[in-house]
Amino acid sequence: MADLRGGIDLGGTKIQAAIVDGRGDVSGQARQPTPTSGGPEDVAAAMAAALRAAAQEAGVETGDLAGIGVGSPGDADEKTGVVSSARNLPGWEGSFPLAEVLGKELGTEVKVGNDVQVATEAEFHLGAGQEFQSLIGVFWGTGVGGGLVLDGRPWLGRGAAGEIGHVVVKRGGAKCPCGRKGCLEAYAGRSAMEAEARRQHEEGHKTDLFHLMEKHGKPRLTSGIWERALDHGDQMTEKLIERAIEALGTGIASAVNLIDPEAVIIGGGLGIRFGERLMDPLLAEMHKHLFVDERPPAVRVASLGDLGGAIGASLLLAR
Ligand SMILES: [Zn+2]
Secondary structure: OOOOEEEEEEOOOEEEEEEEOOOOOEEEEEEEEOOOOOOHHHHHHHHHHHHHHHHHHHOOOHHHOOOEEEEEOOEEOOOOOOEEOOOOOOOOOOEEOHHHHHHHHHOOOEEEEEHHHHHHHHHHHHOOOOOOOOEEEEEEOOOEEEEEEEOOEEOOOOOOOOOHHHOEOOOOOOEOOOOOEOEHHHHHOHHHHHHHHHHHHHOOOOOOHHHHHHHOOOOOOOHHHHHHHHHOOOHHHHHHHHHHHHHHHHHHHHHHHHHOOOEEEEEOHHHHHHOOOOHHHHHHHHHHHOOOOOOOOEEEEOOOHHHHHHHHHHHHHHO
16 A cells, blocks of 8 residues: 555646556546636546545545656756746746645645656656667647656756747747747647748638637637648648648757757647657658768557656655
8 A cells, every 4th residue: 555656747728647557557546627717726626526536436635645656847946846937727827835835735745847857757767768778858739848867767857947848949930839939839839830821821821720629619620620720631731730840850859969869759739649740750850960870769659648757756756
């Protein structure tokens, strides 16, 4: 019992909680929508509720867990447990002592880490990256996040390493959600792709994307909507995805030129949905920019799926 841990993946739209044993097996899980109003206290309350529900499914009291790890967006300080500037969460522009508040609420130790970094470590220990000692995780979703494992150990830099989404793929290029220009995320992030599709649509270019979005009752262009439009042969979709793949190939190759990892693991909502389907064009785009092109790294799609973030968060206790 003592080696059961909690893991929480705190996302912009949902909170995923899991109870995980020392081998990475999940014995309970629960999900809550992320509050869209209020502040960090409300988000913490929803996280506690999700973790309690997962613990109940696993038949364990939260106070009996060996601890709980949280993968968080924003600036998550592993040493202090404080999360700052989590701008995709309501009212979280400042700092909030998440580990302390959750720890009191759930009666056990809580550690926080970067959401993408912990998902990368989960793939390294338990998923698609198990056979490698060094890898780059690329999480292609709403934004484009990254994580690094070098010589078997997480590389956090001074706390902000792995931001592959903000590697510049075109100087003076498209505006990125971060406010700068020409970042990989400005071309491949789902938010940026949606903004570009909307702009072109308003200019009179034809697309089924927004029709499909309404038909399926979605508030935004989800990865499922992008896939449907691609299946329908929607031309704008084909072009925007091709543009995203070019940017991903360029950015990933640049990172590979610097780090020379054994593997690149592609995850995230769009990455998991399109990774296998678009692997050949992605490899072709990467190849154009690899300095040592006769020995490319292995490129694999993440294998832990939706639970990878929560499982990775639980590994924060083992560090
Ligand atoms: Zn950026």
